[in-house]
Amino acid sequence: MTLQGKNALVTGSSRGIGRGIAFKLAESGARVAIHYVQNEAAAKNTLAEVCKRGGSGFIVQADVTKPEQIKAMFKRVAEEFGTLDIFVSNARPEAVEFFQAPMDITLEQWDTAFDSQAKAFLVGVREATPLMKRGGKILAITYAEGSRTGGLQPWVGMGSAKAALESLVRYFGVALAKKGITVNAISPGWTEDSVLNSLPQQVQDLITNWHVRGWTPMGRLGTPADVAGVVGLFCHEDADWITGQVIYADGGASLMNPEVPTEIQIG
Numbered sequence: 001m002t003l004q005g006k007n008a009l010v011t012g013s014s015r016g017i018g019r020g021i022a023f024k025l026a027e028s029g030a031r032v033a034i035h036y037v038q039n040e041a042a043a044k045n046t047l048a049e050v051c052k053r054g055g056s057g058f059i060v061q062a063d064v065t066k067p068e069q070i071k072a073m074f075k076r077v078a079e080e081f082g083t084l085d086i087f088v089s090n091a092r093p094e095a096v097e098f099f100q101a102p103m104d105i106t107l108e109q110w111d112t113a114f115d116s117q118a119k120a121f122l123v124g125v126r127e128a129t130p131l132m133k134r135g136g137k138i139l140a141i142t143y144a145e146g147s148r149t150g151g152l153q154p155w156v157g158m159g160s161a162k163a164a165l166e167s168l169v170r171y172f173g174v175a176l177a178k179k180g181i182t183v184n185a186i187s188p189g190w191t192e193d194s195v196l197n198s199l200p201q202q203v204q205d206l207i208t209n210w211h212v213r214g215w216t217p218m219g220r221l222g223t224p225a226d227v228a229g230v231v232g233l234f235c236h237e238d239a240d241w242i243t244g245q246v247i248y249a250d251g252g253a254s255l256m257n258p259e260v261p262t263e264i265q266i267g
């Protein structure tokens, strides 16, 4: 697959899944805007790795909970690239900024979740579209298990915000169809080298063992490269007919039945 001559912006690409996406797009030939909020060193490191892979780009800072900063980020993209072909909305604040159960979550935490996902996507897509003069690919990185379930109580803010994000994907899918712009969401399962590594070691071990032991049929956690591969597929012209969809990229974890012990489900 070649993305030679294409320009991409990946939010939250200083680290984690976004970084993997930036690598994939660069390896495929795209120029990539590497975005971060506070970790400039990590963003510079991602850009250096992008250049090592034969790619090019620049780094740009913005807090995606602030619409004016999102607009400034796209202004910079317009100055550097002139046009945009791929916009991946991936950034997500640290868990401590929103991780609180429904009866305790502060309105500030709630707003952080919604502003960083639904509002950031609303503003970002409206800024990206005028730059997509030759059609384009817009992708949101969601967590559909969080928007569909209620068990992990402190995820209520982000789960609800991701649900709103997924809804926006469908509305924008229709709104931008005639412009040749597709809008889709990718829903990874638990992924290595991401927010997972910021959790206490015991929590990391519990989650990893759960997936390796059976919850993920493929028997391992995902990697940023796994998710990036799916972004790459969507960026290919063969995917031009898919829009408004939420696609799981989770090694089959979303196929498991939570009412039945995993030992019985996997032979």
Ligand SMILES: NC(=O)c1ccc[n+]([C@@H]2O[C@H](COP(=O)([O-])OP(=O)(O)OC[C@H]3O[C@@H](n4cnc5c(N)ncnc54)[C@H](OP(=O)(O)O)[C@@H]3O)[C@@H](O)[C@H]2O)c1
Binding pocket: 011, 012, 013, 014, 015, 016, 017, 018, 035, 036, 037, 038, 039, 040, 042, 062, 063, 064, 065, 089, 090, 091, 092, 093, 094, 116, 141, 142, 143, 187, 188, 189, 190, 191, 192, 193, 194, 195, 196
């Ligand atoms: N990790 C998983 O297992 C998993 C599973 C399903 C879905 N996802 C989704 O995948 C996406 C990436 O997750 P991740 O775990 O890879 O993330 P991560 O490693 O925690 O990295 C977060 C990224 O977002 C940036 N960021 C944080 N707060 C921001 C803000 N207010 N404004 C702008 N940028 C901000 C960070 O920039 P700095 O480096 O400057 O702080 C960093 O680049 C998220 O949308 C997440 O919901 C992740």
